[in-house]
Amino acid sequence: MSAGLIGIAIIDILLFLFLVLIAITIARLRNLFAIAMLAGVFSLLSAGLFVTLDAMDVAFTEAAVGAGISTVLMLGTLALTVREEKPVTHSPFLPLLVCAITGAALIYGTLDMPPFGAADNPVQTHVAPYYLEQTPVEIGIPNAVAAVLASYRGFDTLGEVVVVFTAAIAVLLLLGGGGRSGRHDNVAGERKKD
């Protein structure tokens, strides 16, 4: 038990240190192309952390969606906008203070959390045993995650599809698919004319 915890701890902390380093580098860099690529690396490393937490399906999705599609969308946006961030003029003191206070409050909250990885945590004793026991009987497939996603909580997944569909329509409306008549509403352009 304890040796298992320490083994997990070493891998966890190494991956986590990489994640924090990447996040801090993203904060310090001003080249948006580098930031987009580092965000992809961040997603891939977090997929590794998901594997150590036994969440294979989540790791697959994070690697495909977070490191793949998200990076492509980000690069597409950069191609349509700018590649370089302008230097920050205001002092970072207030945001740092807000983050420190929020973080301290959250850490205070975790002190009452049940121990990580214990089999008798409240989260493990509710419906999860039912899903694990009944999946082979009722659904007949070995992957409990797929069984819950597509069958026990199929309506949740339907709701997810509705959200993705709405977002796709909104993106198409915003970007116009070439149907928009150009840059009539360009405030910056009008300002130059004045």
Add this chain to the structure above:
Amino acid sequence: MEELLFDLGFVLTHYNYWMFVVLMMTGLYITVSYGNLVKKIVGLNIFQTAVFLFYVSTGKIVGGTAPILTDDPDAVYSNPLPHVLILTAIVVGIATTALALALVVRIRETYGTVEEDEIIALEHEMDAAIGGER
């Protein structure tokens, strides 16, 4: 001995919650401290990933395995439910990211910039111009 400086058992069973708080606050800092809209979205994604990691870590059982059922009757499986919820959240997250990036493209077309303070300055100029016409 346990009471000495800190309780090692407590730290070992809680450190990963603290790791995710640190990661989450880095994301929050990037979001609130920088004016570039694309960078803000990257910060939001970091924040979001930290929440996902925290959520999935609650379902982990030490010594357990992924919830893909095997013939071994003694196998311990981690909780599949957080995995399902986070799968849904990741896909919804990419949908909202795509929407946010589309908004950034439109903002750039309208204002000619993706820097927050420049957009606010332009808005003030427009307000002043409308006020002057009245």
